[in-house]
Amino acid sequence: MDRATQGGLLLALGGVALRLGLTDASLAYVKPGLRPLLTATAVVLIALSVPALSSALRGQRRTDDLGGHGHGGEHGPGVAWLLLLPLLSLLLVAPPPLGAYAASRQSTPVVDTTVGTGPLPPEERGAVPLRLGQFLMLGTYDPGRSLEGVRVRLTGFVSEVQAGEGYTLSRFTVGCCAADARPVSIAVADDQAPPPPLDQWLEVEGVWRPREIVELGEVADGPPVLEAAQRTAIQAPAQPYDY
């Protein structure tokens, strides 16, 4: 890889990093907090590409090739060609956020340790909006049974369908980036036909199906169940993961 190509590759990577830093496109892969860092990265990469490209534009490739000046005989490392792979994936395919397939490959954590059992948030539009992790926690471990009789609204995607009975609603919780995401899943009892397709994002309103509460740290025999009263298909949210 000669110097001009190195510059071109850095410039292209800088451009892609700039787009990721300035738009929501990055949220399928990383936390929103990384966006300013990605923008800064883009600036550095573009700045590093300038000397390489400008010397090429000034027609110095020839002198370089002859090894006559400065970094004569400069060969960029061949392994750098691999950087084309993420570049092209982002430019051409733009991989979507993780979905049902990824959820099916991991078991749901029994306790979502990042969510405590605080008081329920206030009602909005006729139901209490809860994160799936909160519903999982309260529906499994809350000795005060604060979910009993409360109409809640949950948002997630369909990760499994049990025809005629309902489906599993999931959302990934991300620690660092999508590669370490873990699915949080709850069961929805909903016999409304036809069942939603896999990977469809839903807003489901309904009431917790009372069950025996277990002690923190004990294993429940399954995820808590939401008796669905109403479901609405929605677009995938811009921020597909919980953090």
Place this chain on the structure above:
Amino acid sequence: MAIETITAAGTRRRARLPTLELLALVLVVAMLGRPVLASLVDQPALQTWSTMFVSITVQALPFLTLGVVVSGAIAAFVSTAWVAKELPKSDLLAVPTAGLLGMALPGCECGSVPIAGRLAERGVRPPAALAFMLSAPATNPVVLVATAVAFPFQPLMVVARLVASLATSVAVGLLWSRVGRDDWMQRGRSRAVEGDTRWQTFSFTARHDFLHAGGWLVVGAMAAATLQALVPRAVLDTLAGNEIAAVAALAVLAFVLAICSEADAFVAASLNQFSLTSRLVFLVVGPAVDIKLVALQVGTFGRRFALRFAPLTMLVAVVCAVVTGMVLR
């Protein structure tokens, strides 16, 4: 650093491909083939694979960039002669000092091999130069911050990594001063390529290190995505379920993947079936010994050296990481 490990100028020169034109051609063909590519990736397994692959790469990119900017600055502004002069003369003192010095002078691991070579040429005793070589890529602030970001719920991981990597570098250095023989090391094989100005040295080093480390990051991200998205769950669970198998597997993985130390924490974080101790082994072994480093060490110090040094380092790194993991659990 601004060094090429080419033995004699020009021996690697081949007929040049017009690589810039090749790059442009690849981009154009890929654009035209976009519908075909998109439908290929329509398959859920491949989709998951590509999402994880891109995630690791994107997450690591800012840290990699910060790392190469710092290593470029060090190449341009810190002289190895100064380091060589200031280090104590006795191994017993110089080895730990060099290990600690590694914390202050960040650099990619590929960069620290030629620095160690230059240190040795400038009169630093080999055990101290080697301790520096092992410690600099594993214990510097950029790497520790990246590790903290990758393990937001396990802050002890940062401490464990620092302790185990420092212990590895000092232990290998001291062992080498007991058993190592100077004639195993060839000298004068590294060749510094420095620019006319500090800015040129900086931009050359940063660009070169970025492309090199970035390429290896892609290898690591592909492997991690394959483990997570394509390898059958049962295989992973069996491997991760047995602590000894997990440690062995991740030590081998770290050796084979050769990910840059600024980026490897994100790969380790993605291997969430594996225990924290086995992932610590991954983080300690990776910057100390892997395929790419062995190749660089053969180039810098010769084959006789690398064949002895690599197994020693691997053994010490695994032991240090496992012990640290057990103590800090």
